Amino acid sequence: METSQLFNVLAIFLLSDPFAVVNANSEGDALFAFRRAVKDPNNVLESWDPTLVDPCTWFHITCDDDKRVTRLDLGHAKLSGHLVPELGRLQRLQFLELYKNDLMGPIPKELGELKNLLSLGLYQNNLTGSIPATLSNLSNIKFLRLNSNKLTGRIPRELTKLGNLKILDLSNNDLCGTFPTYGSFSKFSQESFKNNPRLKGPELMGFVRYDTGESCK
Structure with missing residues (x-):
C-alpha cells in the first residue's frame, strides 16, 4: 500500500472514532503505571508493552468491543509493590482481581471512580491504611473482598448504601x-468481620455506637 493510501485509511479510522486511540492509550498508561509500581519475579507482566496502540493484547487483560479494559486478572501472581491511583482511570473495568499477592500500602481512594466495577478482590495481600470511603461510589459492585490484609481504622x-453487594469480607x-x-450490611453475618481484634460489636441503625479513646487510632 502506498504511503498516501495508508494515510487515508488511518485518517478515516481516526475520524470514525476519534476517542478510541485516546482512550486506549490512557488506559494503557494507567496499567503501565501499575506495572512500574510492582515487582514481577515470574514475568507475568512481560507482555505489557507500552508501545502498542492499546493494552487489549496484553496477558491478564480483557477488553470489550470498543477496546476498553473490562477485566484485570492477576490473582496469585506473586506480585509485590503498591497499588496506584491511575487504576481509577479504567472507567469500564468490571473485575479488579489482585488477590493473593504481596501488595503493600494503602488502597487508593481513586478506585472509587470505577463506577462499572462488579468485583474488587484484594484479599490476602499486605495492604495497610484505612478502607477508603470512596468505595461507596461503586454502586454496581457485588463482590467486595478485602480480607486478610493489615487494614486499620x-x-x-x-x-452500607451499596445495594447490589452480595459478598462482603473484611475479616482478618x-x-x-x-x-x-x-x-x-444487614444481610451479612459476623463472619464478614471476624478476626479484627479491635472491632467491638455490631452497630444498629438508630443506636450508633462509636468507640472513643485509643482503640481506634
Whole structure:
C-alpha cells in the first residue's frame, strides 16, 4: 500500500472514532503505571508493552468491543509493590482481581471512580491504611473482598448504601470501632468481620455506637 493510501485509511479510522486511540492509550498508561509500581519475579507482566496502540493484547487483560479494559486478572501472581491511583482511570473495568499477592500500602481512594466495577478482590495481600470511603461510589459492585490484609481504622458507614453487594469480607484485618448491621450490611453475618481484634460489636441503625479513646487510632 502506498504511503498516501495508508494515510487515508488511518485518517478515516481516526475520524470514525476519534476517542478510541485516546482512550486506549490512557488506559494503557494507567496499567503501565501499575506495572512500574510492582515487582514481577515470574514475568507475568512481560507482555505489557507500552508501545502498542492499546493494552487489549496484553496477558491478564480483557477488553470489550470498543477496546476498553473490562477485566484485570492477576490473582496469585506473586506480585509485590503498591497499588496506584491511575487504576481509577479504567472507567469500564468490571473485575479488579489482585488477590493473593504481596501488595503493600494503602488502597487508593481513586478506585472509587470505577463506577462499572462488579468485583474488587484484594484479599490476602499486605495492604495497610484505612478502607477508603470512596468505595461507596461503586454502586454496581457485588463482590467486595478485602480480607486478610493489615487494614486499620473504622469501617466507612457509607459502604452500607451499596445495594447490589452480595459478598462482603473484611475479616482478618485490624479494623476498629464497631461494624454496621444495617443497610446492605444487614444481610451479612459476623463472619464478614471476624478476626479484627479491635472491632467491638455490631452497630444498629438508630443506636450508633462509636468507640472513643485509643482503640481506634
